Amino acid sequence: MSCEINSTAPTLPLVARFRSAMVRRMSGDGFTSGRFSGEGLACRRGGRLVFAGLHFSVAPGGALVLRGPNGSGKTTLLRLMSGLTPSSSGHMAWDGTPVDDRDAHAARLRFVTHLDAVKPALTIMENLAFWMALWSGKVEDTVILKAMEALDLQRLSAFPARLLSAGQRHRLALARLMVAPAPLWLLDEPGNALDDASLTALAKMIADHRARGGMVVVASHGSAFVEGGMTLDVGAFSPKTPAHWSEEEE
Amino acid sequence: MHKFANPTQFMRIANAIFPWAAGLTVILFLVGLPIALVTSPADYQQGETVRIFYLHVPAAYMGVMVYAIIAVNSAAYLIWRHPMANLVARASAPVGAVFTALCLICGMLWGQPMWGTFWAWDARLTSTLIMFFIYLGYMALGDAFEDPERGDRAAAILALVGSINLPIIKFSVEWWNTLHQPSITSMQGFSVDGSMLTPLFLMMGAYTTFYISVLILRLRGELLAAKIRNARMSQVAISPAAQLAE
Amino acid sequence: MSVFSTVLARDLRLALRQSADSLTVVAFFAIATVLFPFGVGPEANILARIAGGVLWVTALLAALLSLDRVFTVDFEDGTLDQLILSGESLSLVVLAKVIAHWLTTGVPLIIMSPVLAVTLHLPAEGYAPLMLALLLGTPTVSLVGATGAALVLGTRRGGVLLSLLVLPLYIPVLIFGTAAVEAAVTGRSAGPMLMVLGGLMVLAASLSPWATAAALRQAVE
Numbered sequence: 001m002s003c004e005i006n007s008t009a010p011t012l013p014l015v016a017r018f019r020s021a022m023v024r025r026m027s028g029d030g031f032t033s034g035r036f037s038g039e040g041l042a043c044r045r046g047g048r049l050v051f052a053g054l055h056f057s058v059a060p061g062g063a064l065v066l067r068g069p070n071g072s073g074k075t076t077l078l079r080l081m082s083g084l085t086p087s088s089s090g091h092m093a094w095d096g097t098p099v100d101d102r103d104a105h106a107a108r109l110r111f112v113t114h115l116d117a118v119k120p121a122l123t124i125m126e127n128l129a130f131w132m133a134l135w136s137g138k139v140e141d142t143v144i145l146k147a148m149e150a151l152d153l154q155r156l157s158a159f160p161a162r163l164l165s166a167g168q169r170h171r172l173a174l175a176r177l178m179v180a181p182a183p184l185w186l187l188d189e190p191g192n193a194l195d196d197a198s199l200t201a202l203a204k205m206i207a208d209h210r211a212r213g214g215m216v217v218v219a220s221h222g223s224a225f226v227e228g229g230m231t232l233d234v235g236a237f238s239p240k241t242p243a244h245w246s247e248e249e250e
Numbered sequence: 251m252h253k254f255a256n257p258t259q260f261m262r263i264a265n266a267i268f269p270w271a272a273g274l275t276v277i278l279f280l281v282g283l284p285i286a287l288v289t290s291p292a293d294y295q296q297g298e299t300v301r302i303f304y305l306h307v308p309a310a311y312m313g314v315m316v317y318a319i320i321a322v323n324s325a326a327y328l329i330w331r332h333p334m335a336n337l338v339a340r341a342s343a344p345v346g347a348v349f350t351a352l353c354l355i356c357g358m359l360w361g362q363p364m365w366g367t368f369w370a371w372d373a374r375l376t377s378t379l380i381m382f383f384i385y386l387g388y389m390a391l392g393d394a395f396e397d398p399e400r401g402d403r404a405a406a407i408l409a410l411v412g413s414i415n416l417p418i419i420k421f422s423v424e425w426w427n428t429l430h431q432p433s434i435t436s437m438q439g440f441s442v443d444g445s446m447l448t449p450l451f452l453m454m455g456a457y458t459t460f461y462i463s464v465l466i467l468r469l470r471g472e473l474l475a476a477k478i479r480n481a482r483m484s485q486v487a488i489s490p491a492a493q494l495a496e
Numbered sequence: 497m498s499v500f501s502t503v504l505a506r507d508l509r510l511a512l513r514q515s516a517d518s519l520t521v522v523a524f525f526a527i528a529t530v531l532f533p534f535g536v537g538p539e540a541n542i543l544a545r546i547a548g549g550v551l552w553v554t555a556l557l558a559a560l561l562s563l564d565r566v567f568t569v570d571f572e573d574g575t576l577d578q579l580i581l582s583g584e585s586l587s588l589v590v591l592a593k594v595i596a597h598w599l600t601t602g603v604p605l606i607i608m609s610p611v612l613a614v615t616l617h618l619p620a621e622g623y624a625p626l627m628l629a630l631l632l633g634t635p636t637v638s639l640v641g642a643t644g645a646a647l648v649l650g651t652r653r654g655g656v657l658l659s660l661l662v663l664p665l666y667i668p669v670l671i672f673g674t675a676a677v678e679a680a681v682t683g684r685s686a687g688p689m690l691m692v693l694g695g696l697m698v699l700a701a702s703l704s705p706w707a708t709a710a711a712l713r714q715a716v717e
Contacts, residue, residue, distance in 0.1 A: 045397075082581060084716055086717070103586075106582065106583045111581055121510055121514055122509070130506050131578070133502040134499055135583070137498065328710075383660070383663075384664050387657075387660045394652060394653070403714040414703065415665045415668075419665070419668055
């Protein structure tokens with residue numbers, strides 16, 4: 001297994017190695033981050049105003065559960081928090097400073113979308129090693145092993161991911177959270193396709209993350225795996241009147 | 251600049267311009283066409299064939315101008331997200347493509363008597379043909395997405411990529427042309443007599459005002475279509491049927 | 497280990513695991529080239545005259561076919577979201593992916609080209625310039641094609657649309673690539689054309705990753 005890991009490290013001599021000066025790892029075992037908040041956020045998708053005047057705030061160690069009917073914009077809000085989708089108005093702040101550098105913001109978050117981002121041709125080990133190398137700049141067997149153990153994937157580590165079931169692939173996606181620490185976790189319906197044992201494992205992961213001072217934002221229908229989090233009803237920010245294509249109009 | 255971003259404001263100005271642009275188009279064509287096609291003197295070398303130039307040259311000019319307008323508006327849309335800049339770019343494209351096609355057709359009609367063939371790989375004609383393809387690609391990309399906004403953004407990026415590439419393509423084609431066909435009469439470089447300038451400028455003016463008029467008409471249509479689309483969207487958003495989506 | 501080398505290593509590894517994909521591109525290059533003698537007749541002098549142009553056009557088409565999937569798989573399985581959120585410059589990620597694409601399709605095409613040139617009776621002086629021109633030209637093809645591939649992500653007919661967008665932009669590479677072979681065959685120096693190809697590559701390498709990154713960002717917005 002260790003040779004699997006070593007071979008993940010690229011040894012191309014011709015390739016210049018660009019090294020980021022940015023320090024992305026949090027020191028020690030706790031996060032020293034502040035509060036993540038948003039004010040007056042609005043988002044427009046395909047000409048339709050999904051939500052407007054939305055505000056949220058998550059403290060270190062806190063959790064925010066996004067609720068609302070389908071189409072109310074839970075996924076859109078998560079993508080907005082990640083910086084993938086720009087907001088049409090409003091702003092977000094991290095520790096009081098506005099979030100304007102998308103790359104710097106991206107470095108302090110992990111986003112599990114409804115797409116698993118699993119490469120079928122690579123083994124579970126290689127999949128995780130890739131993400132670890134991408135985010136933390138190094139590959140350590142022990143860290144990857146711990147991540148696999150957290151979601152009970154260690155027995156499958158040498159299997160190509162194409163052999164995995166939907167639930168197992170999703171567990172692999174969740175295991176990514178463990179390979180490189182980041183203070184903010186954005187989870188889109190993380191409980192989907194998971195069995196009871198995995199739901200318990202996920203709950204423990206989230207609890208541990210929060211105990212270290214991490215923050216979690218979850219879009220979910222059942223929140224059994226988040227204890228004592230705050231709830232945000234995204235549907236409450238949907239515009240009640242039909243929105244025309246420009247607010248400036250009329 | 252920013253006040254033009256507001257569609258209502260923009261259309262107020264555009265609607266005020268429209269009757270003038272449309273009227274001027276009619277007058278310039280009524281005056282320019284007879285001069286260009288009948289009363290202006292024939293060329294001592296090309297004879298009556300030279301009259302095709304009064305349709306061809308302004309069309310070539312408009313093809314390039316409209317592309318420049320698309321590129322500038324695309325940049326404005328990408329940088330400031332001005333919805334009007336996007337609409338101007340998208341609405342201009344078919345007009346520019348038609349001008350480019352007109353330029354090609356006139357060039358071919360001129361080529362038949364001059365070269366004895368409808369198509370020769372003349373540098374200018376070839377560059378124009380490639381620009382026509384780039385217009386086609388721009389329009390095809392803009393319409394290729396389910397979500398119209400994605401089409402807008404992708405097309406805007408393509409317009410900028412194209413604006414960097416067009417000069418490179420033009421110089422490459424000119425160099426290639428000198429390499430292969432030094433013998434034929436080029437379409438460029440014949441001396442323009444003073445008597446030719448009047449019909450040329452009249453036709454250029456007519457084409458320009460025609461473009462402005464058509465652009466305003468197309469913008470009106472686009473804005474109405476956007477309103478209808480958004481009214482429908484809002485209905486979908488409110489109705490329970492929408493809950494199946496996502 | 498940087499983001500650049502991580503992504504490059506992963507893409508190379510994936511290409512190696514799915515090496516049939518690269519081989520298909522080379523096979524396309526071969527079969528498309530072999531069609532020409534059937535189209536224009538097997539006379540050696542005619543084939544020798546058009547060999548450079550034929551090889552360049554078929555190489556462009558082969559590269560284009562493979563470009564379709566540079567970002568598509570990552571886009572569909574959610575990897576693209578994660579790459580954009582890598583916290584590092586997306587242009588660097590793009591450059592890594594384009595280099596991986598070039599190494600796995602451009603290089604095999606270059607290696608295959610002299611074999612196909614034999615079937616087209618390319619004069620002996622033409623071989624070195626042909627391969628050098630491909631070496632300098634195919635990176636531009638990959639770079640510009642990647643921008644097109646990023647733009648058509650999520651469209652209904654990505655592949656056909658990609659050809660419409662990108663082929664006109666390949667004309668300068670085609671002109672100078674073919675001219676380099678022609679110059680060498682007719683006893684002139686191919687140097688100036690190769691320098692222009694190099695210049696085009698530098699220009700594409702400096703602008704295209706940036707445009708591609710912008711296109712990718714808007715694709716996942």
